[in-house]
Amino acid sequence: MRLTCRLILFLCYNCCLLVILLPTFCHTQRSCQTPDKNVGQCVHFSDCRFVLRQYGMYKEHMPPVIMRFLQRSRCRPKVDGYHLCCLLQDVIPANANSKLK
Template sequence: MRRTSRLIPFSFVILLLGLLLLILQVPSTFGHTLGSSCQTPEKSEGRCVHFSSCRLVLRHYAMYKEHMPPVIMRFLQRARCKPKNEGYHLCCELKDVIPANANSKLK
């Protein structure tokens, strides 16, 4: 049986690095702990999670790949909920939070 490798596509890595660089440049109000409640830029109830645990980010990547529209990039920047030295966490709407046990499928 042939075994296939599950490598992350290079363009996805580049997109995430670009997103991270943009997020680093935006000052924001922090103070949430991982998994704490927060309010999304659209004023919805959310959870402060690592960006890779938010379906919204994955949907936008699937749709736009490395050509993410500036309006979406700005939205993601406004969704920051932790300081940059604690990783890249976004306030993700509750319906879009990927459970921790499902994360292993993304790696």
Template sequence: MRCTSRLIPFGFVILLLLVPMPSTFGHTPGSSCQTPERTEGRCVHFSSCRLVLRHYAMYKEHMPPVIMRFLQRARCRPKNEGYHLCCELKDVIPANANSKLK
């Protein structure tokens, strides 16, 4: 069985961490939240969100500004706690899943 990893290059993480933070977060990792599109989501680390992984697979470090702004608005935890965003429920990768990007 071949094991694949979901490594996100350091440059992409830096881009996400340098964005302005909302004034309040109020979400603990794994808690319910509302996405920028006003749908129900879960506050998860960016590597547990299929949406982020799909965008990164498509654009690498050349993420379009509109997608970067969306990801900035989705932040749900302060940057000193790691990059967490409000991920739509259908895109959350379960912690115990050994899934691949589809």
């Protein structure tokens, strides 16, 4: 009986960890294709240097062509925040000190 309880607790604990951590691992490593057919990674917009450069240049007056490109780059549903397919060389690593690199 005691062994069964320990086994159940162990399984519950590990399953809870998987349920919590698995979506994080899946979403951060998801590869995708940019609108111009390049290999990218699906990341939050603030983790993409391309987006930060465009915003730095244009602020709220971003040209329509760039806005359309960013809209076509979406790779996850809106409920998860604004995620887009970012070129691999523009992805800011998760361990970077500043999002503005």
